[in-house]
Amino acid sequence: MFLNKNPQLNKNGELHHLLSIDGLPLEILNQILDTAESFVGVTQREVKKVPLLRGKAIFNLFFEPSTRTRTTFEIAAKRLSADVINLAINVSSTSKGESMLDTVANLAAMQADMFVVRHSESGAPYLIARHVGEDIHVVNAGDGRHAHPTQGLLDVFTVRHYKKDFTQLRVAIVGDVLHSRVARSQIHALTTLGVPEVRVIGPKTLIPGNVESLGVHVYHDMAKGLKDVDVIMMLRLQNERMQGSFLPSPQEFFKFYGLTADKLALAKPDAIVLHPGPMNRGVEIDSGVADGKQSVILPQVTFGISIRMAVMSILAGN
């Protein structure tokens, strides 16, 4: 029996779960981006809602706290007319000793149609996807250090919005790549979409040793790495994920890798600056840059809703 190599796709090769951008065919990536484009118009109308997922029950299962991601998934589901139930599980059943899969099985018995899962352990959404019935869809909303596919998708959607053509771009991803599920998702999305040059910039302690195997160029010198880039994707310094001695201090990090106006001037004059949020101002990015005219950080948040609407509606229809 042939084992399904990509657990995200159904037997027709369509997207059934969204777990990672790694392994997603270009056509599906483009389908998501194009569908999201159509939802941008919907969210600017008098009635910011379509009836597509009327009667569907979507559970936000957040085993790790998150305000922004959970909120944008909730808004996206509501704009599709689905019923949304938010569960912050670290404070309810697991503290009573119920296992994650038991929790999920119980919710499935309540006729759930989709689970949006955030977990501090890499792979948790895969485990859930393997155990639910085939009429239930799972969306990874961030698992450990592994992947955060909807963030990667909204980032490339933002890039496409401002730069149009991926095949002429030089993109730099800056900061704590080692602990970042966002960076991994961004790299897979950018390379699949045909970006010819992706750079990662950061101190040796925060760049994974094997990252070049993903097709990126590593820079430890920010000035060299930012030279003539079109897009700068800043990463958040993952304080809560850093227990070892990766960094001397946040101040030291800002001095070498914080994005200031001076460093930004090394990129192309029309370069755009992205950040997945929440920002540590004065650690990875200077306030003047974060609020400056090259920053597209708030449009990223707006586009995030359209991307999540696109993902949920494509999954629910497959």
Place this chain on the structure above:
Amino acid sequence: MSTPTLAEAETLLAELTAKMRPHVTPQTGLIGIVTGGAWLAERLHSNLGLAVPFGTLDVSFYRDDFQRKGLKRKVKPSAIPFDVEGRDLILVDDVLYTGRTIRAAMNELFDYGRPARIRLAALVDRGGRELPITAQFAGAIITVDAHDSIELTRDASGKLSLVMQKP
């Protein structure tokens, strides 16, 4: 009343224009349903010399067959470059058949505002309605076997043609 063969799309468009002309004002808003209806709306807009730009509607998010079919076709953004509230509107589609697309289009339109009136123009009306919907303006009323499909195509020069697909 019915013609057994497919007429030239360009001839039907001229007829449709003539039928609509006495019933529009420069402020009438045309809204074409993607894809064929949008091509027709563009042509009708110029033929009728309307002042208001025409809009396009992709009804994928409002269809009643999402449960069965999902979002397979590439969705195009709807674009209505005028205020729908209080406006006299004409929906434009290439082929009027079951009426389900028109229902979806009307539901979507009301999410933009409350129009004063909506009328319907179709290049061909092939009968077979499953909903109480009728076209106020039709280029032709024709009879087609239930399992045949008719599609509007546009070539590089912009010329429109009707193509019959036999199963």
